[in-house]
Amino acid sequence: MKRNLNPEGLETLMQAAQAGDMRAYERLLKEITPKLRQMVRRRRQFFTAEEVEDIVQEVLLSVHAVRATFDPKRPFMPWLSTIAHNRLIDSARRYYRGKLNEVQMDELPVTFADDWTNVESEAYRDPEELSIAIKSLPEGQRKAIEMLKLREMSLKEAAAASGTTVGALKVSIHRAILNLRKALNRE
């Protein structure tokens, strides 16, 4: 790290930056950014490129915030390394705290659009096939389906309309549904 940088140069640049020299400051930040990136990558090997960049930016913001604490009589690199190391520890603390607060959950079907929530209706999505299956039912069962499921009549209304009993209708509708399931390969 120190091999490629001229520490004296960095100190001079920072001194100029403290005096408000924007060019010196830009040069300084551009020189230290790849080194910071390298430092973060080396210490946080499991971080994604995006996470590394986030930390590099945090360090740059920190450097900017506390640039008044730099003393040009002292070396620049220990000053920068202390800030970077400190922010890395902070980021690790945040990372592990975030992990601790995460609750692992199975994927649950919670929307009507999700296929898992539509298991029952899935086989009836072909209305033509369903219509053919209903037509192929014995007459009693077909009428029970038509009245109770298609016209949505109550059991009493359907019993009165068909001249049969509620009990007989219940048996018919139960058998009709079983037959429809068989016909539509649901069993």
Added chain:
Amino acid sequence: MDTDKLIACLTEDADPVRRLPSPWIRTASWLAIAIPYVAVIVMMMAPRDDLAVKFADPRFLLEQVAAICTAIGAAVAAFQSIVPGYNRRFLVLPLVPLTIWLASLGQGCVQAWLRGDAASSFTSDFICIPAIALVGTLPAAVMVLMLRKGAPLWPYASAALGGLAAAGLGNFGLRLFHGQDASLMVLVWQMGTVFMLTFLCGWAGRLFLDWRPVIARVRRNLAAH
């Protein structure tokens, strides 16, 4: 935000900054505010009658010098702790006078115990707690303001050192108007209060020394540009 764009924004925001003086100079500035305040409190509380006699007592002088040196050492260490790049060995700076202070009090306790009057001289002296807190209030407040100008690298350590500096100075002032010199009493009540205040300040360190508001301020400035 792209890093190159961030650098461009930071460069635009790079107004000249006033460099932070060295920790020793900052300590001198802190003392320049804190000592007159302590003197005013001592005068308000009325200095003890036997003060002239006490200044001739080597033990009293040693403990007072140790107290003020602990305060100064802790202040220097606190100001160093907010400047990146300093070796962490600065943390031991106040430990030397603090050890001398404790050793002197400890020796006094042993002598009282050998004389057999240690237990009889021990009474409650709760006044030490608010008195040290009162004498240390302004030094502590000034210390917080000064620490906030640096980098919040070790919030708990910085705050504890700042608290030790203020409480040490508070104890120094207290002994100038509070006539309690029995070593055991000083050790338990006064030193106990100093440690308690140091611990409380350290515990509250994150409240006033934290990167988050520092970075948030920079972000606000960048957004305003």
